[in-house]
Amino acid sequence: MSEKAQFATTRLARMLRDAAEGRFPAADGGVTVLRQPSARDAGVLGFTAHAVVFADVEPDWVSSQLAPGDLGAPLGPPFLQALSAATNRRPGSIDMLCVADPLPGPPPLDLTPDSDPEHPRVARALNYRDDVRAWQADGGVVLLGRGVAGRWETAIEVNENRRERGLGRTLARAARHLIPDGERLWAQVAPANAASVRAFVAAGFVPVGAEILLARRPASAHTRSEPCGSSCAPARCDDSGMNEGESVIDNRAESRFELTVDGAVAELRYRRRADRLVLLHTAVPEAVGGHGIGGLLVKAAVERASGEGLTVVPLCPFARSWLERHPDVAENVNVDWGEPPED
Numbered sequence: 144m145s146e147k148a149q150f151a152t153t154r155l156a157r158m159l160r161d162a163a164e165g166r167f168p169a170a171d172g173g174v175t176v177l178r179q180p181s182a183r184d185a186g187v188l189g190f191t192a193h194a195v196v197f198a199d200v201e202p203d204w205v206s207s208q209l210a211p212g213d214l215g216a217p218l219g220p221p222f223l224q225a226l227s228a229a230t231n232r233r234p235g236s237i238d239m240l241c242v243a244d245p246l247p248g249p250p251p252l253d254l255t256p257d258s259d260p261e262h263p264r265v266a267r268a269l270n271y272r273d274d275v276r277a278w279q280a281d282g283g284v285v286l287l288g289r290g291v292a293g294r295w296e297t298a299i300e301v302n303e304n305r306r307e308r309g310l311g312r313t314l315a316r317a318a319r320h321l322i323p324d325g326e327r328l329w330a331q332v333a334p335a336n337a338a339s340v341r342a343f344v345a346a347g348f349v350p351v352g353a354e355i356l357l358a359r360r361p362a363s364a365h366t367r368s369e370p371c372g373s374s375c376a377p378a379r380c381d382d383s384g385m386n387e388g389e390s391v392i393d394n395r396a397e398s399r400f401e402l403t404v405d406g407a408v409a410e411l412r413y414r415r416r417a418d419r420l421v422l423l424h425t426a427v428p429e430a431v432g433g434h435g436i437g438g439l440l441v442k443a444a445v446e447r448a449s450g451e452g453l454t455v456v457p458l459c460p461f462a463r464s465w466l467e468r469h470p471d472v473a474e475n476v477n478v479d480w481g482e483p484p485e486d
Contacts, residue, residue, distance in 0.1 A: 152180035156292040162351045163242045163327050168193040176202040180292045189218045189353040198230050232357035238331035241348040243319050250317035254278035283314050295322050296329045311342035391443040400440045404431045411440035420453045422462040441465045448476045
């Protein structure tokens with residue numbers, strides 16, 4: 144980590160700790176600009192009449208994009224669009240940022256550690272967090288991981304047939320029992336998801352502000368050594384060089400599409416869940432990268448979905464980006480562009 148990134152991480156972590164303890168930046172209409180704490184994390188934090196921009200942009204540029212006296216401008220669409228363009232990133236949703244202290248003792252329900260890294264919720268979490276851990280409950284999932292500035296973050300998912308029964312609140316409270324002593328637990332909750340807001344507040348989480356993260360825009364498949372979306376930078380996209388006759392194999396025993404080129408195996412891992420084909424991770428060895436191999440893998444997945452009447456769920460950032468750039472390929476199948484629901 145560079146000296147500037149280390150300084151940004153330390154300062155942002157201090158601001159978050161202060162906010163958790165009820166000490167907020169001065170409500171002076173100001174904007175604090177910090178470098179990104181990591182190559183993955185960039186975004187905007189909003190407190191009462193004060194914003195924090197953590198992205199690799201200059202303070203003067205930020206000032207030039209904000210109208211004086213407009214307290215909502217740092218989280219407004221014009222600035223977020225400009226920031227996304229300047230950093231070549233894709234804006235996420237503006238979430239309520241809340242925090243809670245740890246709780247002693249065991250969780251209030253039975254939890255089983257989930258070692259499956261390809262669970263759709265885990266796969267998505269790896270795009271935003273390190274050291275992701277998951278636990279299965281009867282009717283839901285609890286996840287923990289280290290996110291912005293190394294903070295512990297949680298996300299939960301409640302099965303559709305178990306909603307409106309208080310399980311979301313119980314899972315959120317259980318997460319507080321799972322973090323190490325002395326740490327605080329953070330959660331980002333979509334304000335429009337009233338069920339999630341109620342669940343986290345009832346579980347003892349306190350709202351402290353708003354936050355939006357800017358995700359990197361993947362432009363090519365990732366190398367085999369890198370988890371999809373966890374540490375890779377955008378790469379050159381080249382859909383040429385491979386022909387339609389290349390043989391993609393659907394290895395259903397391993398839940399992956401495979402394409403062998405010059406002895407190197409590229410793959411697109413997936414998970415079949417009911418009537419949905421969830422695309423998890425694309426990996427193309429560096430030696431054969433830049434020739435459209437990733438696109439052939441995604442196309443094979445779409446063809447299977449079309450033939451079996453499945454809905455494609457592109458959780459893999461590369462697969463999602465490729466489908467966005469080739470809408471004609473998926474015109475005959477349903478594509479679920481949304482994110483897994485939280486409760």
